[in-house]
Amino acid sequence: MSDWLPETPRTLAFPTAAYVTLAGADWLASASPHPDEMHALWATRPAAPSALPCGTAFDVINAPALFGRRMVDRLWSDGPGSGPVAAHRGRILLFAAPGTAQRLPALLVWEEWATAVPPLLCHGSGDAVTIPPLHPRRSPAVDRPAGAPADEDPAGPSASRWLVAPDVRNPWLPGPEVLLWACVRAARSMAGPAPEAAAQHPVSLLTAG
Numbered sequence: 001m002s003d004w005l006p007e008t009p010r011t012l013a014f015p016t017a018a019y020v021t022l023a024g025a026d027w028l029a030s031a032s033p034h035p036d037e038m039h040a041l042w043a044t045r046p047a048a049p050s051a052l053p054c055g056t057a058f059d060v061i062n063a064p065a066l067f068g069r070r071m072v073d074r075l076w077s078d079g080p081g082s083g084p085v086a087a088h089r090g091r092i093l094l095f096a097a098p099g100t101a102q103r104l105p106a107l108l109v110w111e112e113w114a115t116a117v118p119p120l121l122c123h124g125s126g127d128a129v130t131i132p133p134l135h136p137r138r139s140p141a142v143d144r145p146a147g148a149p150a151d152e153d154p155a156g157p158s159a160s161r162w163l164v165a166p167d168v169r170n171p172w173l174p175g176p177e178v179l180l181w182a183c184v185r186a187a188r189s190m191a192g193p194a195p196e197a198a199a200q201h202p203v204s205l206l207t208a209g
Contacts, residue, residue, distance in 0.1 A: 006202070019134065020042060020165045021165070021167040023132055023168050027166050027170065042134050046144060049088070049132055051129065053128045054123045054128065055127070058084075058173055060095055063094065063118065063120050064091065064119075068091065068093075074189070079181065082174060084162070086131060087162075089130070091121075094174070096179060099124070101124030102122070104122055104180060105122055111184070132160040
């Protein structure tokens with residue numbers, strides 16, 4: 001693998017990497033039946049998105065931008081954190097444990113939260129997803145005023161980037177129960193205080209385990 005993918009240590013102030021490290025690239029490549037070809041592609045086209053199959057190394061839960069960001073916020077503020085997360089074409093991609101794509105929709109129906117959660121695209125075995133470039137492209141300084149922050153709109157037409165990049169060879173991935181909990185919390189935050197009492201049963205059930 002080429003050395004254009006730097007390593008970023010975790011710190012208390014910044015616990016996640018903004019770009020994929022060498023170890024993270026190894027993990028992503030392991031999803032492909034031809035990992036060496038993926039490494040060669042990334043080395044020659046570092047700024048281009050690429051496609052990877054789901055169902056072996058990971059599943060992906062694909063959520064609308066606002067709802068997906070709320071899920072990620074809840075996972076980090078009140079829960080165990082997240083696995084890798086990417087923004088792509090106005091959607092949020094949450095990388096999850098294999099099997100999650102099949103079980104999460106059933107859990108949402110079972111807990112009677114399916115109608116409160118925006119439609120999720122659950123990518124599992126037999127599916128493939130497009131992932132952002134492993135290293136973010138830097139916009140020229142002339143593209144924005146001095147001191148202005150970089151564009152953080154996940155729905156932007158050109159946005160395809162890592163929000164929580166894989167930085168280890170075996171990242172922790174949330175399973176269906178954890179993502180159900182995040183869906184419930186995100187739905188509650190978007191609906192306001194009215195559904196609070198109705199949400200207590202599934203939330204307490206999840207946290208009790």
